[in-house]
Amino acid sequence: MVLQAILYEPASTSSPPSLRILDQLLLPHRTTYEQVSTCEEAHAAIKQMKVRGAPAIAIVAALALAVEIGAMVVAKKLSDAAEVVKERLNQRLEYLKTSRPTAVNLGDAVGKLKIVAKTAALQPEATSDSVAQAYIAAAERMLIDDVSDNKAIGEHGARSLATAGYGTALGVIRSLRAADMLSRAYCTETRPYNQGSRLTAYELVHDHIPATLITDSMACALLAKEGDCLAAIVVGADRVAANGDTANKIGTHSLAVLARHHGVKFLVAAPRTTIDLGTASGQDITIEERAPEEVTRIKGPKINPDGRILVDEDAEVISTAADGIDVWNPAFDVTPADLIDGVITEVGVVVKVEGRFEFGSLFQKS
Numbered sequence: 350m351v352l353q354a355i356l357y358e359p360a361s362t363s364s365p366p367s368l369r370i371l372d373q374l375l376l377p378h379r380t381t382y383e384q385v386s387t388c389e390e391a392h393a394a395i396k397q398m399k400v401r402g403a404p405a406i407a408i409v410a411a412l413a414l415a416v417e418i419g420a421m422v423v424a425k426k427l428s429d430a431a432e433v434v435k436e437r438l439n440q441r442l443e444y445l446k447t448s449r450p451t452a453v454n455l456g457d458a459v460g461k462l463k464i465v466a467k468t469a470a471l472q473p474e475a476t477s478d479s480v481a482q483a484y485i486a487a488a489e490r491m492l493i494d495d496v497s498d499n500k501a502i503g504e505h506g507a508r509s510l511a512t513a514g515y516g517t518a519l520g521v522i523r524s525l526r527a528a529d530m531l532s533r534a535y536c537t538e539t540r541p542y543n544q545g546s547r548l549t550a551y552e553l554v555h556d557h558i559p560a561t562l563i564t565d566s567m568a569c570a571l572l573a574k575e576g577d578c579l580a581a582i583v584v585g586a587d588r589v590a591a592n593g594d595t596a597n598k599i600g601t602h603s604l605a606v607l608a609r610h611h612g613v614k615f616l617v618a619a620p621r622t623t624i625d626l627g628t629a630s631g632q633d634i635t636i637e638e639r640a641p642e643e644v645t646r647i648k649g650p651k652i653n654p655d656g657r658i659l660v661d662e663d664a665e666v667i668s669t670a671a672d673g674i675d676v677w678n679p680a681f682d683v684t685p686a687d688l689i690d691g692v693i694t695e696v697g698v699v700v701k702v703e704g705r706f707e708f709g710s711l712f713q714k715s
């Protein structure tokens with residue numbers, strides 16, 4: 350079974366909805382789920398990266414507010430008018446949106462959920478409960494859609510990659526593996542937060558996918574040595590601008606440059622909620638800059654006097670940099686569309702036509 354980052358229980362007749370998130374800061378050493386009952390808890394968990402990744406951030410924010418408002422419904426604390434509940438939802442959503450700036454999925458979810466609350470409050474028979482229930486149903490729908498969208502991305506990626514004879518982000522890799530079309534995947538460690546070595550590698554091992562971990566600085570050597578055997582580099586995305594420029598985890602742009610130099614396909618796998626037609630190009634994307642300590646310190650093993658090594662949250666924080674050095678720590682970079690060969694979405698793969706990506710058709714109702 351695929352590791353679940355989000356565990357959500359809808360309300361029952363007697364209990365409010367509940368939300369638990371996998372604390373990704375403790376992986377790979379501990380698989381610990383943490384209760385999220387308020388927007389403040391969700392905001393902190395997102396900012397600290399206990400939950401991370403563009404779609405997951407949006408869903409945790411949406412569901413945390415569902416849990417908060419659901420508890421008020423069960424406790425019969427929502428005695429205010431429909432309009433007041435709508436305003437409360439709007440304010441809480443705006444607050445959640447401030448947790449992380451780069452990924453568009455959170456802003457997109459906030460915009461859609463505000464429309465749900467507004468529409469529900471405009472109904473002739475609207476009550477505070479009906480607005481709350483409409484909100485909760487929409488947030489729950491986002492979770493359901495995310496799971497099915499990810500599966501579809503994997504399948505589209507695997508199918509098109511198979512046709513063109515090249516390989517695949519993790520959903521695509523899982524689909525290729527399921528179709529017995531993958532001999533090996535390589536994942537990078539992803540300094541400074543090590544999402545690659547702690548999380549992606551953990552999932553690859555968990556899913557029994559043959560995989561090899563390299564440091565970010567080894568990617569060029571790997572491409573020089575194995576470039577002919579590598580089918581493609583596949584990355585996720587936090588925001589794809591209208592022209593195809595793509596913000597993703599720091600280091601992505603370097604991989605795209607390397608891929609182009611070595612003649613390897615470079616593909617972005619992302620749901621349509623990550624495509625931001627309101628952002629013209631990568632220059633308009635806000636890049637989050639994070640604390641210097643993420644670069645200058647690591648959690649190292651703590652060796653007890655009895656020789657036991659502790660490698661979990663009790664580990665010691667070790668400085669790996671000269672004290673006093675200035676640090677720049679952008680969490681994301683922007684890969685120019687020019688270096689991207691295709692964008693794999695849940696409804697199909699978009700490739701460039703006459704050198705340009707055209708995403709508009711992805712959003713047209715059939």
Ligand SMILES: CSC[C@@H](O)[C@@H](O)C(=O)COP(=O)(O)O
Pocket residue numbers: 398400401402403404452544584585586587597598599680
């Ligand atoms: C499916 S997640 C896609 C992106 O959000 C992912 O590649 C990424 O850059 C995540 O950054 P993070 O800082 O770990 O939230």
